[in-house]
Amino acid sequence: xxxxxxxxxxxxxxxxxxxxxxxxxxxxxxxxxxxxxxxxxxxxxxxxxxxxxxxxxxxxxxxxxxxxxxxxxxxxxxxxxxxxxxxxxxxxxxxxxxxxxxxxxxxxxxxxxxxxxxxxxxxxxxxxxxxxxxxxxxxxxxxxxxxxxxxxxxxxxxxxxxxxxxxxxxxxxxxxxxxxxxxxxxxxxxxxxxxxxxxxxxxxxxxxxxxxxxxxxxxxxxxxxxxxxxxxxxxxxxxxxxxxxxxxxxxxxxxxxxxxxxxxxxxxxxxxxxxxxxxxxxxxxxxxxxxxxxxxxxxxxxxxxxxxxxxxxxxxxxxxxxxxxxxxxxxxxxxxxxxxxxxxxxxxxxxxxxxxxxxxxxxxxxxxxxxxxxxxxxxxxxxxxxxxxxxxxxxxxxxxxxxxxxxxxxxxxxxxxxxxxxxxxxxxxxxxxxxxxxxxxxxxxxxxxxxxxxxxxxxxxxxxxxxxxxxxxxxxxxxxxxxxxxxxxxxxxxxxxxxxxxxxxxxxxxxxxxxxxxxxxxxxxxxxxxxxxxxxxxxxxxxxxxxxxxxxxxxxxxxxxxxxxxxxxxxxxxxxxxxxxxxxxxxxxxxxxxxxxxxxxxxxxxxxxxxxxxxxxxxxxxxxxxxxxxxxxxxxxxxxxxxxxxxxxxxxxxxxxxxxxxxxxxxxxxxxxxxxxxxxxxxxxxxxxxxxxxxxxxxxxxxxxxxxxxxxxxxxxxxxxxxxxxxxxxxxxxxxxxxxxxxxxxxxxxxxxxxxxxxxxxxxxxxxxxxxxxxxxxxxxxxxxxxxxxxxxxxxxxxxxxxxxxxxxxxxxxxxxxxxxxxxxxxxxxxxxxxxxxxxxxxxxxxxxxxxxx
Numbered sequence: 034x035x036x037x038x039x040x041x042x043x044x045x046x047x048x049x050x051x052x053x054x055x056x057x058x059x060x061x062x063x064x065x066x067x068x069x070x071x072x073x074x075x076x077x078x079x080x081x082x083x084x085x086x087x088x089x090x091x092x093x094x095x096x097x098x099x100x101x102x103x104x105x106x107x108x109x110x111x112x113x114x115x116x117x118x119x120x121x122x123x124x125x126x127x128x129x130x131x132x133x134x135x136x137x138x139x140x141x142x143x144x145x146x147x148x149x150x151x152x153x154x155x156x157x158x159x160x161x162x163x164x165x166x167x168x169x170x171x172x173x174x175x176x177x178x179x180x181x182x183x184x185x186x187x188x189x190x191x192x193x194x195x196x197x198x199x200x201x202x203x204x205x206x207x208x209x210x211x212x213x214x215x216x217x218x219x220x221x222x223x224x225x226x227x228x229x230x231x232x233x234x235x236x237x238x239x240x241x242x243x244x245x246x247x248x249x250x251x252x253x254x255x256x257x258x259x260x261x262x263x264x265x266x267x268x269x270x271x272x273x274x275x276x277x278x279x280x281x282x283x284x285x286x287x288x289x290x291x292x293x294x295x296x297x298x299x300x301x302x303x304x305x306x307x308x309x310x311x312x313x314x315x316x317x318x319x320x321x322x323x324x325x326x327x328x329x330x331x332x333x334x335x336x337x338x339x340x341x342x343x344x345x346x347x348x349x350x351x352x353x354x355x356x357x358x359x360x361x362x363x364x365x366x367x368x369x370x371x372x373x374x375x376x377x378x379x380x381x382x383x384x385x386x387x388x389x390x391x392x393x394x395x396x397x398x399x400x401x402x403x404x405x406x407x408x409x410x411x412x413x414x415x416x417x418x419x420x421x422x423x424x425x426x427x428x429x430x431x432x433x434x435x436x437x438x439x440x441x442x443x444x445x446x447x448x449x450x451x452x453x454x455x456x457x458x459x460x461x462x463x464x465x466x467x468x469x470x471x472x473x474x475x476x477x478x479x480x481x482x483x484x485x486x487x488x489x490x491x492x493x494x495x496x497x498x499x500x501x502x503x504x505x506x507x508x509x510x511x512x513x514x515x516x517x518x519x520x521x522x523x524x525x526x527x528x529x530x531x532x533x534x535x536x537x538x539x540x541x542x543x544x545x546x547x548x549x550x551x552x553x554x555x556x557x558x559x560x561x562x563x564x565x566x567x568x569x570x571x572x573x574x575x576x577x578x579x580x581x582x583x584x585x586x587x588x589x590x591x592x593x594x595x596x597x598x599x600x601x602x603x604x605x606x607x608x609x610x611x612x613x614x615x616x617x618x619x620x621x622x623x624x625x626x627x628x629x630x631x632x633x634x635x636x637x638x639x640x641x642x643x644x645x646x647x648x649x650x651x652x653x654x655x656x657x658x659x660x661x662x663x664x665x666x667x668x669x670x671x672x673x674x675x676x677x678x679x680x681x682x683x684x685x686x687x688x689x690x691x692x693x694x695x696x697x698x699x700x701x702x703x704x705x706x707x708x709x710x711x712x713x714x715x716x717x718x719x720x721x722x723x724x725x726x727x728x729x730x731x732x733x734x735x736x737x738x739x740x741x742x743x744x745x746x747x748x749x750x751x752x753x754x755x756x757x758x759x760x761x762x763x764x765x766x767x768x769x770x771x772x773x774x775x776x777x778x779x780x781x782x783x784x785x786x787x788x789x790x791x792x793x794x795x796x797x798x799x800x801x802x803x804x805x806x807x808x809x810x811x812x813x814x815x816x817x818x819x820x821x822x823x824x825x826x827x828x829x830x831x832x833x834x835x836x837x838x839x840x841x842x843x844x845x846x847x848x849x850x851x852x853x854x855x856x857x858x859x860x861x862x863x864x865x866x867x868x869x870x871x872x873x874x875x876x877x878x879x880x881x882x883x884x885x886x887x
Contacts, residue, residue, distance in 0.1 A: 153165040160873075173772075226238055237598050242262075290358075308324050479505040484543075510531055545590065549573075603711075615698070787832070805852045806851055841881055
């Protein structure tokens with residue numbers, strides 16, 4: 034399917050608006066929307082529909098007219114011909130008075146402005162910065178809508194995953210001092226380090242450890258080690274390499290340790306020590322902030338591979354407003370001083386998950402068989418109990434009311450006290466804060482092991498469930514799927530405590546991680562999991578595979594994550610991969626991989642790319658919810674990871690489908706997004722392996738202990754290792770328009786092409802969005818301007834770019850088409866509620882001679 038927009042043309046005339054504050058009207062304040070009916074107060078002027086100080090307006094209409102004689106098009110502004118209101122005496126018949134104007138018979142009076150309304154039945158018939166009202170196209174800023182369309186929205190289509198490779202990193206650039214460090218064995222992270230020094234501009238980075246070896250060991254082996262890579266989330270460009278001799282399979286953590294407003298990175302080194310790294314904006318480099326040490330200043334290490342497969346975490350444990358760093362049971366303060374080392378480094382604390390589980394004001398640390406509480410007065414862990422079941426990994430959630438006395442148990446009512454999910458040794462179970470087993474132990478349906486669990490609402494019943502992966506399966510466990518289940522709380526009606534499970538291939542670690550995200554904003558999370566050979570997204574209710582792409586990993590405890598990695602207010606999926614252990618598809622839970630007509634191995638449990646209408650498919654054919662195809666080109670072509678082949682047995686409908694196939698092992702990270710950014714918004718951070726949303730702000734700030742709202746206490750959360758929608762509401766959408774377009778000739782004989790671009794939608798438009806200028810006759814790309822800051826609802830901005838070789842005479846002049854949200858190929862980056870109003874035209878563009886303005 035081609036997503037190239039139709040290019041519309043629009044020719045209109047330029048008019049200059051002047052506004053004065055009327056008698057008795059207080060006027061709008063700085064930053065508020067304004068127009069002729071709602072002028073600005075004091076020394077503020079109305080510029081691009083917003084009140085700004087006079088010196089910021091930076092426009093001199095008379096100079097523009099006299100000096101440049103720009104050819105300008107504008108679809109909204111009108112000329113003030115007098116400061117006095119028009120009336121019957123000043124308007125000559127058949128004109129009629131309208132505020133300070135006189136409207137011709139072809140015009141209508143709207144908000145004291147004369148408007149030439151083009152007949153319409155819907156917004157799609159209105160070009161430029163106009164909309165349809167009372168069957169006429171009227172300018173934004175007039176009529177009932179004002180400066181934006183409150184009905185502008187775009188809701189994700191249920192089950193429709195149209196993936197697009199946003200960007201990829203597979204090796205460092207030439208000249209990098211660590212060229213062999215390409216394998217990613219741990220969970221990638223996302224944060225905005227404010228490299229541009231402008232907190233208003235959100236530009237997240239992707240952070241991960243890259244390893245030099247191809248072994249299956251613990252990240253510091255036989256001379257191999259890890260270094261941290263920092264990528265630009267917009268295009269996966271490598272920005273920095275941080276540290277050296279780090280453990281390549283241990284997930285780092287990101288947080289603002291010193292309160293300077295910029296996050297730091299904390300990681301395990303190869304000898305078990307902890308190091309923190311800080312960005313210096315003066316030198317534009319990263320350096321070591323500290324090495325974990327004792328009170329005497331001696332750096333602390335514990336031996337090669339001592340940290341095994343693990344990760345660090347950052348929390349405020351003592352309510353001093355400064356975070357502590359957890360490495361297993363070891364605790365360091367924000368300066369690197371070790372506060373306590375008494376608990377050592379037991380495996381059940383490999384991914385320390387700290388939280389105030391029982392709401393007593395003290396931070397707890399669960400390890401399956403043990404529970405500790407941090408004592409701020411002694412800076413030590415106090416044992417609460419050690420009678421629980423053994424296990425390696427934990428997650429938290431409020432599963433209901435489960436006091437010390439089982440007689441008070443009630444799954445239906447949440448009490449604000451967390452329960453603990455424990456996974457290890459092929460078993461998973463839920464225990465309460467008193468160490469009593471509530472559910473389980475459950476055996477994994479296939480395989481052994483068991484990786485770090487997740488918690489969330491998988492089936493939309495308002496109750497929390499949990500999931501974990503093992504050697505040959507990914508499973509969702511539901512306490513409501515016991516006894517005589519009800520379809521409202523256990524849609525699959527299983528009676529073994531399992532909501533669903535799907536086969537997978539993990540014959541190496543047997544304990545890979547996973548994560549959760551509600552891609553469609555419908556209150557039911559999807560499961561994101563990558564085994565050795567495929568990355569998949571599963572329907573949270575049924576386990577149906579919605580998305581599949583080839584992948585390779587020897588598997589440690591890593592997991593894909595979901596976050597807004599580029600600041601575009603939509604979610605992306607980040608997948609780590611490696612070349613280790615020469616992984617290839619063998620069997621998934623005993624199921625083989627069928628061969629495609631190309632001889633590649635296909636995912637045996639992915640039924641194909643899904644659709645709702647024919648427009649969702651490149652082939653233009655949608656049958657029973659699946660895109661039908663005649664050849665590989667209709668699935669994306671060679672290298673896309675999809676092949677046109679016979680469907681999985683039992684797939685409804687007729688015809689071949691686009692199935693996922695395995696194209697070989699690769700290293701690095703890949704970032705996927707929806708082809709039209711229809712996935713719901715997400716936060717711009719995932720800061721550690723034990724991420725739980727409320728543990729960190731999007732600026733990397735760790736909440737003070739007393740102010741830390743535990744995840745399960747928030748009615749919209751109650752999840753673990755799940756990202757959520759950010760500050761932008763689900764169902765909102767941008768709507769870009771071009772309000773004005775013009776050109777002027779520079780002394781260089783270049784043409785400066787200008788456009789006023791507006792956002793009439795309900796969602797901000799991100800920094801960096803391209804606005805393309807194209808040859809109106811040939812479609813040739815001429816130049817491009819980009820947004821330098823977010824464009825909020827109702828705001829307009831002036832953009833320019835230079836065309837270096839415009840025509841030199843009137844006879845050869847051309848029309849230039851301006852297209853908002855268009856790259857050099859004319860392709861969009863955003864999904865909008867109205868895709869048909871993104872263009873305007875500038876007729877008669879030419880620059881005759883040097884020094885002469887036209």
